[in-house]
Amino acid sequence: MLYIFSGPDDYSLSQALDELQKECDTSSAFSAGVTTIDGQQVTPDQLRNVCGTAPFLSGKRLVIIKGLLERFEPRGRPRQRKTASTRQTDSSQLLANFKACFDNVPDSTVLVLVENRLTGNNTLFKELAGKAVVKSFPLLKEIKLRQWIQEQVKKENSSISPQAVDLLAKLVGGNLWIMAGEINKLVSFASGCRIEDGDVRTLVGQAQQANVFDMVDAILEFKTDVASQWLQQLLQKGAAPTYLLFMLCRQVRLIVRAMELTRQGTPETEIQNRLGLTSGFIVRKTIEQSKRYSLERLQAVYHRLLAADLWIKTGKYDGELAITILVAELCHRRQPQLT
Numbered sequence: 001m002l003y004i005f006s007g008p009d010d011y012s013l014s015q016a017l018d019e020l021q022k023e024c025d026t027s028s029a030f031s032a033g034v035t036t037i038d039g040q041q042v043t044p045d046q047l048r049n050v051c052g053t054a055p056f057l058s059g060k061r062l063v064i065i066k067g068l069l070e071r072f073e074p075r076g077r078p079r080q081r082k083t084a085s086t087r088q089t090d091s092s093q094l095l096a097n098f099k100a101c102f103d104n105v106p107d108s109t110v111l112v113l114v115e116n117r118l119t120g121n122n123t124l125f126k127e128l129a130g131k132a133v134v135k136s137f138p139l140l141k142e143i144k145l146r147q148w149i150q151e152q153v154k155k156e157n158s159s160i161s162p163q164a165v166d167l168l169a170k171l172v173g174g175n176l177w178i179m180a181g182e183i184n185k186l187v188s189f190a191s192g193c194r195i196e197d198g199d200v201r202t203l204v205g206q207a208q209q210a211n212v213f214d215m216v217d218a219i220l221e222f223k224t225d226v227a228s229q230w231l232q233q234l235l236q237k238g239a240a241p242t243y244l245l246f247m248l249c250r251q252v253r254l255i256v257r258a259m260e261l262t263r264q265g266t267p268e269t270e271i272q273n274r275l276g277l278t279s280g281f282i283v284r285k286t287i288e289q290s291k292r293y294s295l296e297r298l299q300a301v302y303h304r305l306l307a308a309d310l311w312i313k314t315g316k317y318d319g320e321l322a323i324t325i326l327v328a329e330l331c332h333r334r335q336p337q338l339t
Contacts, residue, residue: 001110002102002128004069006118007137011176016135017064017112024060024110035061039068039113044097051101051109066114068098072124073117091123099127139174152180153195156187160195167200173240212247213285215327216255219248219301220293224331231327241319245309245326251286252302259290259298301330 003020005013021034035050042065050063072095105111113132118125140148146165153160160168168186172179182204186195189203211234218227234244254275261271272283308326311317317325 001107002105002132003110003112004115004118004125004128004132004134005112005137006069006115006135007139008116009137009139009174009176011180013114013137016137017114020110020112021062024062034064036064036066037068039065040071042068044094044101047098047101048104051105051111061109062112063109064112064114067116069113069115069118069122069125072122073119074121095123095127098124102128102131140176141174142169145169145174148176149179149183152183153187156183158187158190158192158195160186161197163197164195164200167197168204170240170243170246171200171204173243212244212251213289216248216251217289219327219330220289220297222331224328227327227331228324231324235320241323242312245305245312245319245323249302249305249309251289252298252305254286255290255293256295256298256302258286259295262287262290304330 005016007013024034037047037050047065051061053061072091102111113128120126146169149165149168150160168179168182172182185203186199189195189199211230215227215230215234217223218230231244235241254277257275258271261274266274268283268287271287272280275283275286277283277286304326308322311322311326312319316322
């Protein structure tokens, strides 16, 4: 049996591989029924030998090959004709050799090709697609991500409010490895009660918000490298671009309001109440920022954040690209003209 798994959602892909492993009955302590191969390095002869080996003390032999199809993705045009002709001959021969391997896989072997990215122009994929079970694993977004959160919470024998689902999706985004970990923490924290949006803010939101403060500082101080580093760290941890944009807008707006209240001599406790903040740390950090930056600089940044929001909503750029461009432009001392 041949499977082709591809896509950036490696959490769901990994679960699909686990299910195949169970179906192949490779769980025995004495089983050597699972083999993982680097598809970038494997030769047709090596693949033929691995696939032809009979399973030992297991129902099926599971062979996982990572990155083989990537070798057959379309490439740019070579510069020299002679080189191009030679490469085409070598590629065609390699394609034929691998195709022969897949044509002769024994019934006792379950073969899985795992790819991060796959296009319809892939020559080996075209040869294999008709005889394989093809599954795509895109990153979950919007409704599908919210459905996944609800299902995952239910699996943990807990419940979650719609507001908490929405907030969790905004805070974490489509990285399901991180999302699963956050859900586990929330289930433990709720101790049998329904997970509410306040629980999400307490456990998930404040940790990311502290890093957002540092990114705001770097942006306002024109520190391009520092701001980009904070942005990449937040994105790698799974923060959704739309959430980061929302938090940047919110923080700049809070700084402006804190600036006015401080100018009026308002006590810190009253500022906290007026801003609707529950964390003393966030209040103190916001007041500190309000004393360091000019109103003109804050207003300029805020208007450009709103412009970036339109980039995303109108589809001009996807979320991650939009916020990456935005942060880079905001860190230039010459004010950019966003359109």
